[in-house]
Amino acid sequence: MREFTELCLSTAKRLGCAYADIRIIRREQQSLALKSGNVESIANGLDAGFGVRVLKNGAWGFASSRTLTGRKVEEITALAVRIAEASARVKERDVVLEPLPKVEAYLPADCRIDPFHVPLEEKIQFLTQVDDKVRAVPGVTISRATLDFWKERKIFASSEGSFIEQHKVESGGGLEAYAVGENDMQIRSFPNSMGGNVRALGYEFIATLGLLENAERIGQEAVSLLTAKPCPSGEIDIILDSSQLGLQIHESCGHPTELDRVLGTEASYAGTSFMMPDLLGKLQYGSKHVTIYADATIPGGLGTFAYDDEGFPAQSADLVKEGLKEGLFVSYLTSRETAAALGLKNSAAMRADGWGRMPIIRMTNISIRPGTIPFEELIADTEHGLYLITNKSWSIDDKRLNFQFGTEIAYEIEGGKLGAPVKNATYTGMTPQFWNSCDAVADENSWFLWGLTNCGKGQPPQSMHVGHGASPARFRNVQVGVKK
Amino acid sequence: MKRDEILSILKQALAASQADQAEAVLTVQDEQLTRFANSIIHQNTSQEDATLTVRLVVDQRIGIATTNRLDPEEVVKTVRLAAEIARLSPKNSEFKSLPGPQAILPAPAGAYVGRTARYSPEERAEGVAKLVGKLKGHPVKASGAFSTSVYKLGVVNSLGVEAYTEATRASLSTVLLSPTSAGYADRHGTSAAAIDVEAVAEEALERTLRAQDPQLTEVKEMEAVFLPYAVAEMLDYLGYMGLGALSYQEKRSFMSDAMGQPVAAEGISIWDDGLHPEGWIVPFDFEGQPKEKVALIENGVAMGVVYDSFTANLEGKRSTGHALPQPNGFGPLPLNMVMAPGNATIEEMIADTEDGVLVTRLWYVRPVHPKLTLITGMTRDGTFKIDHGRITAPLCNLRFTSSILGALKEAQLIGFERKLQAGFFGGNLVPALKVRAFTFNGQTTY
Numbered sequence: 059m060r061e062f063t064e065l066c067l068s069t070a071k072r073l074g075c076a077y078a079d080i081r082i083i084r085r086e087q088q089s090l091a092l093k094s095g096n097v098e099s100i101a102n103g104l105d106a107g108f109g110v111r112v113l114k115n116g117a118w119g120f121a122s123s124r125t126l127t128g129r130k131v132e133e134i135t136a137l138a139v140r141i142a143e144a145s146a147r148v149k150e151r152d153v154v155l156e157p158l159p160k161v162e163a164y165l166p167a168d169c170r171i172d173p174f175h176v177p178l179e180e181k182i183q184f185l186t187q188v189d190d191k192v193r194a195v196p197g198v199t200i201s202r203a204t205l206d207f208w209k210e211r212k213i214f215a216s217s218e219g220s221f222i223e224q225h226k227v228e229s230g231g232g233l234e235a236y237a238v239g240e241n242d243m244q245i246r247s248f249p250n251s252m253g254g255n256v257r258a259l260g261y262e263f264i265a266t267l268g269l270l271e272n273a274e275r276i277g278q279e280a281v282s283l284l285t286a287k288p289c290p291s292g293e294i295d296i297i298l299d300s301s302q303l304g305l306q307i308h309e310s311c312g313h314p315t316e317l318d319r320v321l322g323t324e325a326s327y328a329g330t331s332f333m334m335p336d337l338l339g340k341l342q343y344g345s346k347h348v349t350i351y352a353d354a355t356i357p358g359g360l361g362t363f364a365y366d367d368e369g370f371p372a373q374s375a376d377l378v379k380e381g382l383k384e385g386l387f388v389s390y391l392t393s394r395e396t397a398a399a400l401g402l403k404n405s406a407a408m409r410a411d412g413w414g415r416m417p418i419i420r421m422t423n424i425s426i427r428p429g430t431i432p433f434e435e436l437i438a439d440t441e442h443g444l445y446l447i448t449n450k451s452w453s454i455d456d457k458r459l460n461f462q463f464g465t466e467i468a469y470e471i472e473g474g475k476l477g478a479p480v481k482n483a484t485y486t487g488m489t490p491q492f493w494n495s496c497d498a499v500a501d502e503n504s505w506f507l508w509g510l511t512n513c514g515k516g517q518p519p520q521s522m523h524v525g526h527g528a529s530p531a532r533f534r535n536v537q538v539g540v541k542k
Numbered sequence: 543m544k545r546d547e548i549l550s551i552l553k554q555a556l557a558a559s560q561a562d563q564a565e566a567v568l569t570v571q572d573e574q575l576t577r578f579a580n581s582i583i584h585q586n587t588s589q590e591d592a593t594l595t596v597r598l599v600v601d602q603r604i605g606i607a608t609t610n611r612l613d614p615e616e617v618v619k620t621v622r623l624a625a626e627i628a629r630l631s632p633k634n635s636e637f638k639s640l641p642g643p644q645a646i647l648p649a650p651a652g653a654y655v656g657r658t659a660r661y662s663p664e665e666r667a668e669g670v671a672k673l674v675g676k677l678k679g680h681p682v683k684a685s686g687a688f689s690t691s692v693y694k695l696g697v698v699n700s701l702g703v704e705a706y707t708e709a710t711r712a713s714l715s716t717v718l719l720s721p722t723s724a725g726y727a728d729r730h731g732t733s734a735a736a737i738d739v740e741a742v743a744e745e746a747l748e749r750t751l752r753a754q755d756p757q758l759t760e761v762k763e764m765e766a767v768f769l770p771y772a773v774a775e776m777l778d779y780l781g782y783m784g785l786g787a788l789s790y791q792e793k794r795s796f797m798s799d800a801m802g803q804p805v806a807a808e809g810i811s812i813w814d815d816g817l818h819p820e821g822w823i824v825p826f827d828f829e830g831q832p833k834e835k836v837a838l839i840e841n842g843v844a845m846g847v848v849y850d851s852f853t854a855n856l857e858g859k860r861s862t863g864h865a866l867p868q869p870n871g872f873g874p875l876p877l878n879m880v881m882a883p884g885n886a887t888i889e890e891m892i893a894d895t896e897d898g899v900l901v902t903r904l905w906y907v908r909p910v911h912p913k914l915t916l917i918t919g920m921t922r923d924g925t926f927k928i929d930h931g932r933i934t935a936p937l938c939n940l941r942f943t944s945s946i947l948g949a950l951k952e953a954q955l956i957g958f959e960r961k962l963q964a965g966f967f968g969g970n971l972v973p974a975l976k977v978r979a980f981t982f983n984g985q986t987t988y
């Protein structure tokens with residue numbers, strides 16, 4: 059591949075670029091879905107190509123192609139340069155990048171069993187067992203079981219002399235049970251909605267998901283929801299399960315700390331942020347129980363890598379910190395350009411959705427540190443409330459302040475004990491008030507790492523795989539249900 | 543890549559198959575997007591890509607494989623992979639057959655505009671510069687995207703289907719930001735040259751300036767006037783949640799229990815029409831079946847849903863031409879919805895509102911209860927208080943949790959002008975709507 063990277067970088071240099079990089083990516087995907095005893099789809103996919111990013115006349119240009127030949131590399135590099143020249147017609151100042159030492163590295167995947175080497179028969183047999191078990195529950199109208207695998211080889215080379223080859227394997231799976239009644243439809247998923255759970259690990263991860271062990275219970279829960287109480291409306295104490303808290307972190311802390319949003323460069327689509335630079339080190343984002351950190355080095359995380367898509371080494375840093383002052387907003391997710399703009403240390407969060415997209419700031423693994431109270435004691439310590447489990451709907455304003463989430467199921471908590479199931483549960487609030495109402499985070503025994511594969515951002519659209527670790531946590535006096 | 547080359551690759555794939563039935567689909571995309579923010583161009587991209595999807599059927603066993611490498615060896619390899627998957631798959635007892643050939647109307651002139659296909663980075667930059675130039679002297683910064691694209695689609699199958707189409711797309715959208723407000727405008731079509739950059743700038747600027755210093759309001763159920771931007775978003779979610787045959791057959795759709803029944807106000811008629819001359823023209827679907835005009839809701843009555851060959855075969859019907867790319871767990875969806883116009887202007891809708899809001903745009907809409915078409919989301923980029931028939935103040939963005947069908951049932955006035963809006967994968971042609979009651983249950987601080 060060196061012949062292509064060198065051709066690209068020498069072409070960019072000849073055409074007067076101040077900086078250039080090229081990413082050559084090959085990504086394989088396999089997805090299996092069984093539904094109600096039939097195959098919904100079994101598919102393999104291959105997606106390969108390269109993308110060239112250049113800085114010319116102080117502005118960016120990016121061009122990409124699926125066709126990797128020497129002639130095409132020269133053509134696409136020249137197109138990227140022409141695009142940069144066009145960008146420079148509408149600029150105010152030159153792009154400045156934070157300095158970066160040259161890197162040469164080869165990083166193999168963290169994978170014990172390559173999922174693409176596991177026979178298809180074995181995967182189908184496993185999914186059939188799971189699907190059958192869900193569907194065997196009386197009242198379940200639709201059962202579904204899925205497995206998804208990705209394998210990626212990514213080469214990055216830059217005009218600063220870096221050449222990095224990284225490999226990654228991701229594996230995941232989940233199950234769903236639907237129960238349909240008159241004017242009602244309820245769903246339960248396991249271990250999470252939107253495809254279950256995914257880690258940057260090999261096929262060995264699938265056995266740890268517990269799909270077979272939980273299939274019957276999840277089916278029963280879906281059916282029970284048809285006759286469950288509706289969600290009450292009012293202010294109440296709530297406990298979020300680990301997966302829902304992971305999504306809460308994603309939407310209300312991960313996104314607003316992306317420095318590109320803060321600087322306005324995502325205003326046209328994803329929006330901006332309420333966490334502006336004048337609040338850095340001053341905003342009491344959460345209570346003393348809230349420490350949220352970005353860590354691109356967690357083993358198995360979907361936001362884990364050795365180098366980001368600018369060739370910057372992976373970082374770990376607190377976004378919301380305890381210590382100096384608890385619950386304080388202390389840092390951003392950044393790129394070389396945005397970090398330089400604010401004079402910050404780069405947190406290396408530039409990631410692109412494949413070869414055809416320009417890297418933008420994305421979450422890595424954004425997690426909350428566990429507290430000290432065991433989960434069972436957290437429930438026992440709650441007099442009256444709701445325990446909300448597994449996300450069903452999620453919505454937040456374009457500065458990431460006003461949010462409303464719904465979960466697939468909730469349970470009443472009365473006198474420190476879990477009670478009856480509740481359906482169509484929703485909760486809503488404003489981000490800083492909500493996080494400041496957190497008065498307990500469960501301990502490390504219930505801390506769990508989740509993988510999300512559908513984080514959307516950017517124009518043209520990019521879908522990113524990110525990670526979130528969380529224990530269940532309690533929030534006081536939160537509005538649940540829809541206040542009319 | 544030209545038509546003959548695309549069909550040649552597809553036929554190579556068919557020739558390599560020994561399956562009972564075979565289908566090959568090739569999509570070719572050449573996409574250019576110039577993105578701006580803070581009134582400068584900050585991202586500027588180009589991508590050329592193509593995807594071959596092979597679906598093989600062996601004794602009701604189906605295998606799917608895709609690739610974006612199109613050399614002859616890779617095409618054969620992809621066919622063999624699909625065959626191997628089919629061989630190992632359990633039977634799908636509900637699968638009857640791939641569809642046979644149907645007559646496809648040619649795409650009307652104007653679906654492909656050569657000038658748009660050749661639109662240059664310099665021309666897009668010029669468009670952005672013109673938009674930014676219109677803002678001089680005003681306290682606003684522009685963000686947005688100006689994109690031009692070429693799409694080509696070829697579909698063949700072993701039953702004789704052979705279809706090819708090509709189209710161009712051009713879009714300009716902008717969000718203008720002042721220190722206390724935001725305003726949105728966009729235009730879409732098949733011709734980049736036909737996009738009125740100045741009109742986009744003027745519309746967004748007027749909205750941004752008018753939206754400055756927004757106020758908090760009492761959140762409650764109230765009247766609402768929705769501009770076409772917001773109506774198109776509602777239709778997208780209505781289609782996703784309930785206007786495809788799969789959700790209908792699985793009884794997850796509101797249509798499952800309502801066919802032939804009134805579900806909306808009498809003035810509401812919605813069709814899916816891939817050949818509408820004002821829409822984004824799509825003559826056939828990803829199975830090479832012609833796009834039929836399907837009545838979804840007519841005069842307020844639930845009339846039908848859209849089908850692909852799989853869901854149509856389950857009911858002994860013919861596909862309406864709404865298959866999505868494989869692999870597909872969503873089933874068929876309406877992607878080119880057209881809502882019948884009414885006779886009201888937006889000014890008349892405002893004048894008819896006693897106590898309500900004018901909503902420009904919806905943001906982060908998500909289903910809360912799909913069967914009830916209950917959604918939540920925020921208003922964005924221009925929300926205004928209407929009091930006694932007049933706009934009296936800009937408002938902070940509002941959260942809503944309300945039913946789409948509920949809004950359509952409560953529709954009192956329908957706009958006579960319609961606008962083409964980009965949707966999930968297609969485009970919806972919709973008017974503005976004034977509804978009697980919509981539930982707002984929260985608000986933000988800006």
